[in-house]
Amino acid sequence: MSMKKKPVTGMKDILPREMEIRDYAIGLIKETYKRFGFTSIETPAVEHIENLSSKQGGENEKLIFKILKRGEKLKIDEAEKEEDLVDGGLRYDLTVPLSRYYSNNANELPGPFKALQMGNVWRADRPQRGRYRQFMQCDIDILGEPSILAEIELILATSTLLGKLEFSNFTIRINDRRILRAMVDYAGFGAGQGEVDYDGIFITLDKMDKIGLDGVKEELIKDGYEEAVVDKYLDLFRKVTPDVEGLMALKETLADFLPEEILSNLSTIMESVDAAKEADFRMAFDPTLVRGMSYYTGPIFEISMDEYGGSVGGGGRYDEMIGRFTGQPTPACGFSIGFERIVMLLLEKEFRVPGSAEKTAYLIEKNMSGENMKKILTKAKKLRAEGQSINIVMMKKNKKFQKDQLTAEGYTTIVEFFADRDVEE
């Protein structure tokens, strides 16, 4: 009765060294957000197929692992399409389950509801290096808080966490979806052409870091926009500095297109975070920051790390989405941490979990007397109660090899016990 030894395609077994870092990071995340007043929640891995197919999931809805109906409900003979065969699926994100959770349990939850959800999600993506079909997501959301207190606390908590994981010198870039739109309006993209294709323009703008101002200009002109409009638009980006001054300099320029409060709120977020931050990082205003998801309605933010080319987390305000799901309008702001990327970075920089340095191995010779064994176990008990890690193992014939292996596993102290010698208490 032999079995398939490899995990299913695209999923992985997690080895002890990575697990030590994952466990540490998970513990630290729970601990840190708890100090900021967040409560942790859990939702089932399996979700109604209807909820997963509600179009909120975008492309992810094509990647669902679907679950076969069971018992009498499964009618293979009559089935014509997938929908006839399945009634559930593995969740592809934590947003759909959060919305369902909130509407199911709202009466029992505090208001505002500050939720931390960590859990695996599944996507039947094309397998590729470093991307897996099962991976951990970590979402932090504040539901029911319309003020910028939500943004400030989310950024403070998340940056504090990264600091504790010994990341420094990172940048949290911030923008606002309404500034993005006002800049488009100011440039006159819509003039006489009916409805403005904001999302189309943002998709091009989002490429700024790759193709530069000239590339963006070229692409926008290719899309049919007038050069004068495009130039007026891009001039805005040329002038703006990535700080509060740059942000507030937009006040006069965009006066006709944007309530001033939106700019001053963003500057309050930046200044408050700077004043009360624990970690070593900087806030930057980035008028080119778009963030893909069209459900954002206000401030948006993203963490950039020099050590890693891309983003390790981001989020923003999405005041409309929960209401669309639940029928109950609910202001919401959230942060999603790239847990797997952070673990990868910690592994790459050979991060040492605090306290993992004092690992001790006891090597026990065969035929140890019962009395000696009790003394050894009692010794270990005392040190374990003090928080030390003691691994008791039987001595092998090739002791040198065994000791080398233990050293390689991180055991800094190896104590040998022999059957013919009394163990000191």
Place this chain on the structure above:
Amino acid sequence: MSMKKKPVTGMKDILPREMEIRDYAIGLIKETYKRFGFTSIETPAVEHIENLSSKQGGENEKLIFKILKRGEKLKIDEAEKEEDLVDGGLRYDLTVPLSRYYSNNANELPGPFKALQMGNVWRADRPQRGRYRQFMQCDIDILGEPSILAEIELILATSTLLGKLEFSNFTIRINDRRILRAMVDYAGFGAGQGEVDYDGIFITLDKMDKIGLDGVKEELIKDGYEEAVVDKYLDLFRKVTPDVEGLMALKETLADFLPEEILSNLSTIMESVDAAKEADFRMAFDPTLVRGMSYYTGPIFEISMDEYGGSVGGGGRYDEMIGRFTGQPTPACGFSIGFERIVMLLLEKEFRVPGSAEKTAYLIEKNMSGENMKKILTKAKKLRAEGQSINIVMMKKNKKFQKDQLTAEGYTTIVEFFADRDVEE
């Protein structure tokens, strides 16, 4: 676009209060076993359908949530039975994945391999009160250690954990599958009847705590065994005391049917645990302890708790199973903790997570100045850095109701900040 608000049938949303206890228990489990030299591992939730259908899973194989094939592999028109439609399933236990993990990664794992695996499993069981279709299992196994050091360390580590969760006065009952068999042999069940149906007799014996000695006798006789044989068998149980003395008293009686070493090993386990235990509990020899799974080959044990009618965990030695899976004979011994039962018991006795008592809420009046806001955030930063939990929330119109709610959520200190008063640094 409304959604189904309830979780899928038989699965549950976990609310903040239960999550606090779960998170604490998970952290404590990882921490405690780490001190005993265990490393934590993780396997994917999805397993090859072939591995889940290998007959090792017994009845659980009928309860698999099966996963639909994707893309071109799914041929609904040609499908005649379930097997044609699926290629994976959600794991129903952690034993199958552990076996696969061990055979897949043996070269990179220490020997012996001391593994802690915590994770959800799924069974499409008939929904009933307190039993869910997704639940957490917690398995601790030592692979590659043939000596009773494995049993001793597993029992010490697990009892230490229960002690830290403030359980006391529990009993760990111990027996050995080979003693069970020797007692059957001694009584003469097999005499002249061909192969002895050990498992059948054990199923009856297992009912001892419910139907008593007389009930067991009646049932065995009904099964066709001679009264003299049954009496000889049950006399053994009448005489044995639940301690090392009772165990060693079997030495002479079973001399022809059992190597003495098996009894003395069991007594060494009991005495070593008693000498080096940290928690307040007792070890008991229980010759009626059977434990259902027929894969056990040596010592077996089970935790009984007076506060709770049944078992909250158990395990034993299973030297044959890993080899049957992997083709590589591997001695193994494991403990499975009833995580969900333990969480239920902690909830019932209103267990307070240590350190959760000092929760503080800051109530912020609307229109707070930026300067004041910075001072408030800086105050909170200092206390959070010291480990306190500070929840900053906007003051609501109905402040009294808000404060009552916060008190109900466990906030012991509530500090109010008003917009027209300077915040002291």
